[in-house]
Amino acid sequence: MATINDNYLxxxxxxxxxxxxxxxNSFIEANSDAKIIKLGIGDVTEPLPEACRTAMIKAVEEMGDRNTFKGYGPEQGYAWLREKIAQEDFQARGCDIDASEIFISDGSKCDTGNILDIFGKDNIIAVTDPVYPVYVDTNVMAGHTGSVNERGEFDGLVYLPITAENNFTAEIPSQKVDLIYLCFPNNPTGATATKDYLKTWVDYAKANGAIIFFDAAYEAFITDSSLPHSIYEIDGARDCAIEFRSFSKNAGFTGTRCALTVVPKTLTAKASDGSDVEIWKLWNRRQSTKFNGVSYGVQRGAEAVYSTEGKAQVRALIDFYMENATIICEQLKAAGLSVYGGVNAPYVWVKTPHGLSSWDFFDKLLQTCNVVGTPGSGFGAAGEGYFRISAFNSRENVNEAMKRITEKFKV
Amino acid sequence: MATINDNYLxxxxxxxxxxxxxxxNSFIEANSDAKIIKLGIGDVTEPLPEACRTAMIKAVEEMGDRNTFKGYGPEQGYAWLREKIAQEDFQARGCDIDASEIFISDGSKCDTGNILDIFGKDNIIAVTDPVYPVYVDTNVMAGHTGSVNERGEFDGLVYLPITAENNFTAEIPSQKVDLIYLCFPNNPTGATATKDYLKTWVDYAKANGAIIFFDAAYEAFITDSSLPHSIYEIDGARDCAIEFRSFSKNAGFTGTRCALTVVPKTLTAKASDGSDVEIWKLWNRRQSTKFNGVSYGVQRGAEAVYSTEGKAQVRALIDFYMENATIICEQLKAAGLSVYGGVNAPYVWVKTPHGLSSWDFFDKLLQTCNVVGTPGSGFGAAGEGYFRISAFNSRENVNEAMKRITEKFKV
Incomplete structure (x- = not known):
């Protein structure tokens, strides 16, 4: 009798x-003429950079000639892409990361979930609260938690609250934890981390044999030159951190699909016999067994992000979204709302007005303004009373959404 | 202290x-002028069909206009692709499969591995021997096995030998098993399954509450009209089978990446409290949490496989590779070798001559003929003494490889 993985329940x-x-969808069915503006899911809206499109079309054309046709690529990704990334995203910032330590994938969502495959069941897991839900859900699926309480917290996870009180930066936990998820610039709060702050985590991890899962999906939005883009800008991080990056939000690849994960060869964890095992070897074995690499043309598109034209086009995209973020912050502040994030990050984190719950504010915003955001409580119990607004949309839509919100919610 | 998943060891x-x-690679380093012909890994060599390329280029162009730009797609895949598949691959053959039961993914390797995420740890797993190694390795990673013996067999797995003696079709096991991997046309042996044969498995699965993982990655190579392409051609299979398919081998997508998995909504398995749980819901939850869908352009390329031009171009590709298979079979037989498969399947399964072990034959073939095949023992203990030769290559290379082999190995 086949049985299911009960953890899913x-x-x-x-x-x-x-x-x-x-x-x-349910609202649209009942109000077919409503002009919905989506500032909810962090999905980009502007065209894919021309440099990427040109490279992708050339790649498809290569597929038409048996001399340039590409079959199975390296599971880890093509070396020409990994080398560009190592050089431009890491070595150029003084990070000692080699191309062989980079694994190309089809998404950070996959990687942050799949990474748990190679770790033991007995690790104590720490997440911030609020947090990107995939970190929590994939731990539940993997059987790392008990059941959930009415606040949405799972037994067995260590939640590190991030609120206005601690400037949305989690404090080092008093208990020992083994695997820690950190995301900067932060989704959902838009908070950033200084080098000094990250150093406290690297020091903690090294002192406790813990590993940091560092999600840098939004690093491209950093404009403050004092802020680190990678955890490997911190001394010692090679020995205690895995970093996740994506082309989704910088180059608009949410529908094109390409990401990468950095696993330094110096990173180890314990086997049950007490020996140290290289995490790189396990992840390489996992990826070569359960993954077949990213579409050739997509990798060529990602490579073009590092060309002169590609860099300029990506910069223009980021600037555009960050101008949106500035408009959102200014408009909501002018309307008397408390606003966080939106600087060095494409997310604006809003305190819901009038003491509304996050989902009540979601429904109200949908119904009265036809604007979609994301309820803070969807990211965790400590996100209750907050609301995430994303800067990913056209200028026209952002302006119109702000006009509607400020009119209806003026405090 | 972070710990690893010891099962990887x-x-x-x-x-x-x-x-x-x-x-x-090691041979090439020592013999840089050797003209290697690869008939090993089942990787296609001929250009991507024009219909697919045209659709993919159009899709990339759409990405350049914000009105047709595509961000995140549905995790399950676009409905227009799932509907074509449901209609052309299933309903047209009398299979009662709906588009909502199809999940688009970036590869069958991923899906056949990831599917274990949603099943319990206590299932008894059956695999054929020899078998596609991913089935075994992913079960080892998931902790479903004990350790490995010197023949390469893992404690806790039920191995069903497939050899010339049983015509490479596994017998129904005498013990109860819960999850069964079947692959037809078979990788690596090239064997096929009749409807009557598959019906014995469906009957067994239904009688025992077992679930069949049916890998149909090579169905396009079936030319005998009496053979089933899908397990859903068998009555009752909707209640006991998941089917995996791929665009890799029919349309040459090994470097482009697109596949699909069918999970009927009528399929259930037991929770630990004895209740029946819909597998579709679990897989949908897994995919929407840990996957972000396949690249938009790639899905458009896959859709083009079902256009009039696409169908003709795919047919021509298949015919070409099957002519290769026929040449391989005839030449090796003429040289006195015992040959199986190669009909309705792109793999030829050869008994190694002179009692050579599979890896010894591999090394000998590499060194004396500069031809790469795949050692049968790499697919399992019962594959020892066999060797897989793939029909995926140019006509010129296939002819040249056969010339070299028949000259050196004439028995």
Whole structure:
């Protein structure tokens, strides 16, 4: 008699974004003429950079000639892409990361979930609260938690609250933890981390044999030159951190799909016999067994991000979204709302007005302004009373959404 | 102290194909002028069909206009692709499969590995021997096995031998098993399954509450009209089978990456409290949490496989490779070798001559003929003494490889 993985039954009804989509679709069905503006899911809206498109079309054309046709590529990704990344994203910032330590994948969502495959069941896991829901849900699926309480917290996870009180930067936990998820610039709060702050985590991890999962999906939005883009800018991080990056938000690859994970060869963890095992070897074995690499043309598109034209086009995209973020912050502040983030990050984190719950504010915003955001409580119990607004949309839509919100919610 | 998943330490040194690559690279380094012909890994060699390329280029162009730009797609895949598949691959053959039961992914290797995420740890797993190594390795990684013996067999797995004696079709096991991997047309042996044969498995699965993982990656190579292309051609399979398919081998997508998995909504398995849980819901939850869908352009390329031009171009590709298979079979038989498969399947399964072991034959073939095949023992203990030759190459290379082999190995 085949049995299921019972841990799935512990999960809450739906992953946050499908639940939002359900409510939005249901509203649209009942209000077919409503002009919905989506500032919810962090999905980009502007065209793919021309440099990427040109490279992708050339790649498809190569597929038409048996002399340049590409079959299975290296599971880890093509060396020409990994070398560009190592050089431009890491070595240029003084990070000692080699191309062989980079694994190309089709998404950070996959990687941050799949990375758990290679770790033991007995690790104590720490997440911030609020947090990107995939970190929590994939730990639940893997059986790393107990059941969930009415606040949405799972037994067995260590939650590190991030709120206005601690400037949305988690404090080092008093208990020992083994695997720690950190995301900077932060999703959902838009908070950033200084080098000094990250150093406290690297020091903690090294002192405790812990490993940091560092999600840098939004690093391209950093404009403050004092802020680190990579955890490997911190001395010692090679021995205690895995970094996740994506082309989704910088080059607009959410529908094109390309990301990368950095696993330094110096990173180890313990086997049950007490020996040290290289994490790189395990991840390489996992990826070469369960993954077949990213589409050739997509990798060529990602490579073009590092060309002269590509860099300028990506910079223009980022600047555009960050101008949106500035408009959102200014407009909401002018309307008397408390606003966080939106600087060095494409997310604006808003305190819901009038003491509304996050989902009540979601429904109200949808119904009265036809604007979709993301309820803070969907990211964790400590996100209750907050709301995430994304800067990913056209200028026209951002202006119109702000006009509607400020009119209706003026405090 | 972070710990690893110790199950990884049970794995044999390398996944089969990386090990082959290692030996080939080492040979090339020592013999830089050798003209290697690869008939090893099942990788296609001929250009991507024009219909697919045209669709993919159009898709990239759409990405350049914000009105047609595509961000995140549905995790399950676009409905227009799933509907074509449901209609052309299933309903047209009398299979009661709906588009909502199809999940688009970037590869069958991923899906056949990841599917274990949603099943319990206590299932008894059956695999054929020889078998596609990913089935075994992913079960080892998931902790479903004990350690490995010197024949390469893992404690806790039920191995069903497939040899010339049983016509390479596994017998129904005498013990109860819960999850069964079947692959037809078979990789590596090239064997096929009749409807009557598959019906014995469906009946067994239904009687025992077992689930069949049916890998149909090579169905396009079936030319005998009496043979089933899908397990859903068998009555009752909707209640006991998941089917995996791929665009890799029919349309040459090994470097482009697109596949699909069918999970009927009527399929259930037991939770630990004895209740029946819909597998579709679990897989949908897994995919929407840990996957972000396949690249938009790649899905458009896959859709083009079902256009009039696409169908004709794919047919021509298949015919070409099958003519290769026929040449391989005829030449090796003429040289006195015992040959199986190669009809309705792109793999030829050869008994190694002179009692050579599979790896000895591999090394000999590499060194004396500069031809790369795949050692049968790499697919399992019962594959020892066999060798897989793939029909995926140019006509010129296939002819040249056969000339070299027949000259050197004439028995």
């Amino acid at each position: 512990k999960l809450k009804a739906g992953y946050l974004f499908p639940e939002i989509a359900r409510r939005v | 049970k794995l044999k040194a390398g996944y089969l194909f990386p090990e082959i690559a290692r030996r080939v």
